[in-house]
Amino acid sequence: MHRHELEFEQTRTTILIGRGLLGRAHELLVAEAGLAPEERIYLAIDSGPEGIVADRHGRVLEAALGEQGGLARGTFEALESAKSMETVERIWDDLLAAGIDRRGLMVALGGGIVCDVAGFAASGWMRGIDLVLAPTTLLCMVDAAIGGKTGVNRPLADGGLGKNLVGAFWPAKLVICDCDVLATLGPREFKAGLAECLKHALIDGEAAMNAFEGDLPAVLERDLDAMPDFVARSAGVKTSIVQRDPRELGERALLNLGHTYAHALESNVDLGLLHGEAVALGLVAACRAARAAGLLSGDELEDRVRRLLERCGLPSSLSAGVRIDLGALRDVMRLDKKSLGGRVRLVLPRGIGQIEVVEGLPEDVVDAGWSAILAGD
Numbered sequence: 001m002h003r004h005e006l007e008f009e010q011t012r013t014t015i016l017i018g019r020g021l022l023g024r025a026h027e028l029l030v031a032e033a034g035l036a037p038e039e040r041i042y043l044a045i046d047s048g049p050e051g052i053v054a055d056r057h058g059r060v061l062e063a064a065l066g067e068q069g070g071l072a073r074g075t076f077e078a079l080e081s082a083k084s085m086e087t088v089e090r091i092w093d094d095l096l097a098a099g100i101d102r103r104g105l106m107v108a109l110g111g112g113i114v115c116d117v118a119g120f121a122a123s124g125w126m127r128g129i130d131l132v133l134a135p136t137t138l139l140c141m142v143d144a145a146i147g148g149k150t151g152v153n154r155p156l157a158d159g160g161l162g163k164n165l166v167g168a169f170w171p172a173k174l175v176i177c178d179c180d181v182l183a184t185l186g187p188r189e190f191k192a193g194l195a196e197c198l199k200h201a202l203i204d205g206e207a208a209m210n211a212f213e214g215d216l217p218a219v220l221e222r223d224l225d226a227m228p229d230f231v232a233r234s235a236g237v238k239t240s241i242v243q244r245d246p247r248e249l250g251e252r253a254l255l256n257l258g259h260t261y262a263h264a265l266e267s268n269v270d271l272g273l274l275h276g277e278a279v280a281l282g283l284v285a286a287c288r289a290a291r292a293a294g295l296l297s298g299d300e301l302e303d304r305v306r307r308l309l310e311r312c313g314l315p316s317s318l319s320a321g322v323r324i325d326l327g328a329l330r331d332v333m334r335l336d337k338k339s340l341g342g343r344v345r346l347v348l349p350r351g352i353g354q355i356e357v358v359e360g361l362p363e364d365v366v367d368a369g370w371s372a373i374l375a376g377d
Ligand SMILES: NC(=O)c1ccc[n+]([C@@H]2O[C@H](COP(=O)([O-])OP(=O)(O)OC[C@H]3O[C@@H](n4cnc5c(N)ncnc54)[C@H](O)[C@@H]3O)[C@@H](O)[C@H]2O)c1
Pocket: 046, 047, 048, 049, 052, 053, 078, 080, 083, 110, 111, 112, 113, 114, 116, 136, 137, 138, 139, 140, 143, 144, 145, 146, 147, 148, 149, 150, 163, 164, 181, 182, 183, 184, 185, 186, 189, 192, 275, 276
């Protein structure tokens, strides 16, 4: 079992990565999160797809936690449209009905959507209750469950979706990454997680890129024995960066490599992109924008990123015929939390392991990024 520790202000997060961990949840909660016998637990569980997370992994978790009295549960659809205040209010109603007080514990089992929304509900309930996350997607294990960001989306005036516009820093006490749950993850969702792993490798440096490339054959075969090392490496990159800059006052912003483009793409719900797929496109756009900004001198990095995305089965350009409204995407970029005062701020690569935040970029640099994923050349 791998272990990462993260001190986030007053909260210490322990991240455990291995196989067969959900079945040991009670023992781990007692040992690592100080679960007391009288503590009441609310389980927020992903209801999809076709109940597989709840029926298969939820049962393992509930059986393991069975010895704890006062277990309440709710299931939630992992849809971006349900990552909303309505869902948070539903959880709060459940917590009230279940008599969960300030000493209660929220345990979320699901991907980034369920963990983000349950985490945000935990942050507000009785001014904050303890949180434990059991991520069930690759993306959530290496990214969403680490670093304390929780939140919900808000509808935009044009009918789009403002991603994560409302939220709070509310770090989990314990993150249980049981790689066995990845066996049931759909192929598209699994590949989407690889985009964040590639991003972490790009940020970390050449050794991490080589390790990523070396691990890919076993990972793409979904060899569960290979997953804990792979997940631990990628989660370790995020953990170290968040440890140095928990509140994103500096270095943590590097984790947004590709994300300003990705969030704009995701706001166009008609494109139907998963977060990881949008990040994949965002990485290509960031390489091209870096070249236009004079940070990169050639296409080598963009080509390497495209090749790796292709190996992972991820998009490196939008499908032919997809129509997008560039003006609307530019507007969303200005609204992005990473932008300051309406000026787009991009996280761009100067090379592998050399990522920079660049502010006040001219529009043609930003548009160069868009052209990379529109033209697909
Ligand atoms: N808080 C953060 O720091 C952070 C970071 C990155 C992403 N996010 C957020 O995470 C969300 C995306 O999360 P995600 O990609 O983890 O997935 P998700 O929560 O969107 O779930 C994707 C799909 O996979 C299903 N699923 C989940 N686990 C499964 C399993 N083990 N077997 C079968 N099906 C399973 C879900 O039901 C859903 O249909 C976005 O809303 C994004 O904004 C948050």
